[in-house]
Amino acid sequence: MLRIVNISIKYGPCDVVRGVTFDLHAGEIIALLGPNGAGKTTLIRSLNGTIPIVSGEVLMDGAPLHSYSRREIARRIAVVAQENETKFPVTVIEYVLAGRFANGSAFGWESASDIEIARHALLECDVADFGDRLMNELSGGERQRVVLARALATDARVLLLDEPTANLDLAHQAMMFRLVRERCRGCEASAIVITHDLNLAAEFADRAMLLRGGEVFALGTPEEVLTPSNVNEVYGVQVLLDANPASGKVRVTTVY
Amino acid sequence: MLIAALAVTLFAAVSLGSERLALFDLSETQSAILFDIRLPRALLAACVGASLAVAGASLQALLRNPLAEPYLLGVSNGAALGTMLAFVFFEGFSFARPVLAFAGAGIATFAVYQMARSRAGMNVERLVLSGVIVTTFLSSIIVLLTSVLDAARLRGFTFWLLGDLSQATYDGFYLTLAAATAGTIVLSSQARALNLMMVGERDALDFGVEISRVRLIVFGLASLLVGTAVAASGSVGYVGLIVPHLVRLAIGSDNRLVVPMSAFAGAIFVTLADLAARTAIAPRELPVGAITALVGAPVFIYLLRRH
Numbered sequence: 239m240l241r242i243v244n245i246s247i248k249y250g251p252c253d254v255v256r257g258v259t260f261d262l263h264a265g266e267i268i269a270l271l272g273p274n275g276a277g278k279t280t281l282i283r284s285l286n287g288t289i290p291i292v293s294g295e296v297l298m299d300g301a302p303l304h305s306y307s308r309r310e311i312a313r314r315i316a317v318v319a320q321e322n323e324t325k326f327p328v329t330v331i332e333y334v335l336a337g338r339f340a341n342g343s344a345f346g347w348e349s350a351s352d353i354e355i356a357r358h359a360l361l362e363c364d365v366a367d368f369g370d371r372l373m374n375e376l377s378g379g380e381r382q383r384v385v386l387a388r389a390l391a392t393d394a395r396v397l398l399l400d401e402p403t404a405n406l407d408l409a410h411q412a413m414m415f416r417l418v419r420e421r422c423r424g425c426e427a428s429a430i431v432i433t434h435d436l437n438l439a440a441e442f443a444d445r446a447m448l449l450r451g452g453e454v455f456a457l458g459t460p461e462e463v464l465t466p467s468n469v470n471e472v473y474g475v476q477v478l479l480d481a482n483p484a485s486g487k488v489r490v491t492t493v494y
Numbered sequence: 495m496l497i498a499a500l501a502v503t504l505f506a507a508v509s510l511g512s513e514r515l516a517l518f519d520l521s522e523t524q525s526a527i528l529f530d531i532r533l534p535r536a537l538l539a540a541c542v543g544a545s546l547a548v549a550g551a552s553l554q555a556l557l558r559n560p561l562a563e564p565y566l567l568g569v570s571n572g573a574a575l576g577t578m579l580a581f582v583f584f585e586g587f588s589f590a591r592p593v594l595a596f597a598g599a600g601i602a603t604f605a606v607y608q609m610a611r612s613r614a615g616m617n618v619e620r621l622v623l624s625g626v627i628v629t630t631f632l633s634s635i636i637v638l639l640t641s642v643l644d645a646a647r648l649r650g651f652t653f654w655l656l657g658d659l660s661q662a663t664y665d666g667f668y669l670t671l672a673a674a675t676a677g678t679i680v681l682s683s684q685a686r687a688l689n690l691m692m693v694g695e696r697d698a699l700d701f702g703v704e705i706s707r708v709r710l711i712v713f714g715l716a717s718l719l720v721g722t723a724v725a726a727s728g729s730v731g732y733v734g735l736i737v738p739h740l741v742r743l744a745i746g747s748d749n750r751l752v753v754p755m756s757a758f759a760g761a762i763f764v765t766l767a768d769l770a771a772r773t774a775i776a777p778r779e780l781p782v783g784a785i786t787a788l789v790g791a792p793v794f795i796y797l798l799r800r801h
Contacts, residue, residue: 288699312702319700324693325560326747336690340702345683347750392701 239264239396239428240285245294247277247284247452254280255452257294262396265425267418269439269460270432272449273473278432279320281449282398285430286315298396312340316394318385318402324373330384331369334359337391359391360384362417364410378405386414390421397421397429403438411435415442436464436490441482448472461488496758500540503762507536507769511776535662539768539782540761541670542659542727543737545677545719547760550734551741551753552681555688556712557610558695559621560739561797564599564720565731567621568628572602573717573724574655575632578639580725592669596721602628603713622798657730657783659768666726673722677715678757684708685749692747730764730783732790737763739797 240262247255255277262268270278283289285296287303296303298314306314316337337359338352348356360366363383373381382405389397397418403411419442421427433439439446440460448456448463450472456463469477469490476493508528520528546564553562553569564570576598577591584590609624640651654661681688687708690698698705723730737760738752745751764782767789771780 286700288696308699308704309702312700317700319696325558326555326692327742328689328693328747332689332746332748333693336693336697336701339686339690345686347686 239299241297241300242285243295243297245281245284245291245296247280247289248292249280253452255284255291258452258454259294260447260454260457262428262430264395264428265422266444267422267429267431267442269443269446270430270449271434271436271439271446271463272455276449276472277452278449279400280452282317282400282430282432285396285398286311286317288317309340312392312394314394315396315398316389316392318389318397318399320400320404328373329369330360330365330371330373330376331356333373333384334388334391337388340392355393356387356391359387362390363387364413379407379410382406383410383414386417390417395427397427397431399429399431401432401434403433403435411438418442436469437482440464440488440490441485464488464490496755496762500758500762500765503765503769504536504540507539507765508532510769511772531662534664534667535659535768536765538662538667538670538726539659539765541667541674542723542730543733543760543762543764543767544674544757545670545723545760546730546733547737547756547763548674548678548681548753549716549719549723551738551749551756552684552688552712553716553734554738555685555692555749555752556709557607557621558692560742561622561735561794563732563735563794564716565729565734566629566794567606567625568602568632569599569606569717569720570724570729570731571629571632571636572598572600573721574598574729575636575639576721577725578636578651582639582643588665592722592725595725596718599721599724600714600717602632603717607713653781654728655783656781657728657786658781659727659771660779662726670722670726673718674757677719678754681712681715682750682753684711685753688712688749688753689747692749728781728783730767731787732794733760733764733786735797736786736790736793739793 242258242260244257244259245255246253246257258281270282272278280289284291298306303311334356335348335352338348338356342348342352360369363386365380365383365387368384376384386402402414406414415438418429418431422429443460445458446460446463447454448468455472456468466477466479478491478493480489482489511532549564554560573595576594580590580594606624606628609627610621612620643651687703690701690703691705691708695705738756741752741755741759745755767785768782771782771785774780
């Protein structure tokens with residue numbers, strides 16, 4: 239769905255992302271891992287064209303990203319960004335309906351089906367009763383779920399999620415990943431998820447990409463990527479690995 | 495309902511005043527007062543109010559800042575300087591005033607925007623401070639210009655700078671009506687995009703808004719609205735602040751409603767303010783801008799404390 243060919247991104251003279259190449263296949267979830275400042279957010283933002291790349295190419299369905307209009311990109315790629323606050327009293331349903339912007343007419347009002355889709359996304363994210371509440375009255379975790387609902391309401395086939403589990407409690411972290419997994423089943427969508435929780439990544443992602451200093455350090459299945467030596471080299475901490483007794487997936491325990 | 499309220503307000507504005515008019519059985523003098531003085535003045539007040547309120551509402555959404563206001567951002571002063579330049583250098587050309595006012599408003603808008611934005615984005619303080627800088631800078635140029643004018647023209651100007659509708663003509667009304675109508679319609683058409691911009695520029699980009707195009711449309715039309723309003727009536731302050739704020743309190747933040755409703759509410763507000771300006775110490779008159787500022791400054795302080 240997305241083909242990323244040798245892209246580099248600079249902020250001023252600094253290389254933030256260097257020579258990154260990978261494909262995002264239909265139906266897969268890639269966990270994007272790495273320490274703070276590794277370039278994860280920058281990389282993800284360049285994939286929908288909101289941060290310009292200095293070299294390389296992002297191809298969406300075979301065509302360069304810059305050949306699409308912003309609306310065409312927004313119909314295909316949805317983003318959950320690290321949240322920002324608004325000073326205006328926006329209700330939850332208004333906020334989620336903004337996700338339908340690229341699908342309807344730019345000028346008019348949402349259709350009945352837009353509202354239906356938004357309500358369904360709220361239900362999926364366990365915030366169905368929040369429709370008339372104001373965004374700036376919600377807790378951090380509640381807001382995070384509404385932000386996810388807005389991304390799901392787009393019906394986009396690519397989801398780019400920047401720390402979607404930040405602020406979420408244990409149950410809603412799992413819910414979030416299950417929802418994304420659900421979307422990706424049957425190849426309808428695919429997702430790139432930034433997270434600092436290596437265990438959630440191992441549990442739900444098909445592949446993991448470990449980023450260090452803007453370069454790909456390792457890319458492969460979670461088992462291939464999350465080795466003690468890789469984690470030690472990138473994060474600088476000692477870890478123990480075993481298998482999660484419930485799922486059999488790799489489990490990472492930090493040695494303090 | 496707002497349309498009916500506007501009709502009632504206009505009716506009150508033409509019938510009340512130092513000479514109370516019954517609107518029927520008018521003598522020749524009374525009919526002249528009604529049709530040559532009060533009616534164009536009330537209609538102009540309504541159009542000026544609509545223009546300033548719509549400009550304020552859309553600038554606030556675009557800049558994600560409920561304190562953005564043409565007067566406080568220096569946009570009105572840019573238009574005032576343009577009008578003065580037209581008055582000093584092109585007195586013979588009637589169209590020079592709105593054209594230069596528009597240009598002045600546009601330049602001031604652009605200057606404030608460039609000063610207020612930084613790599614980290616735009617915060618409330620930076621925007622308000624940039625507005626203060628542009629406003630005081632333009633004020634000093636206006637003061638310099640007034641000192642080269644002779645005394646008789648000076649008094650008229652000081653009055654006009656604070657907002658003055660006493661020179662209302664039908665020509666001025668037609669021009670502001672055209673600008674207010676076009677501005678309200680086009681800005682309402684951008685309201686769905688503005689709803690996204692209001693939440694965040696990056697969010698808007700992510701969800702498919704061509705933000706540079708929306709920004710150009712809003713800056714351009716806000717400058718046009720403020721330019722024509724100021725050229726006709728001077729700088730009537732705080733309308734663009736109070737009116738959209740009250741509208742949002744009443745109906746929420748959806749700009750598809752806020753923008754057109756602000757037009758009607760702004761029209762009512764300035765018509766009433768001008769009625770107060772004419773009648774408070776009749777037969778003498780106050781500048782209408784003094785009335786709107788008396789109401790607006792406390793509202794501004796209240797909003798600043800809340801954010």
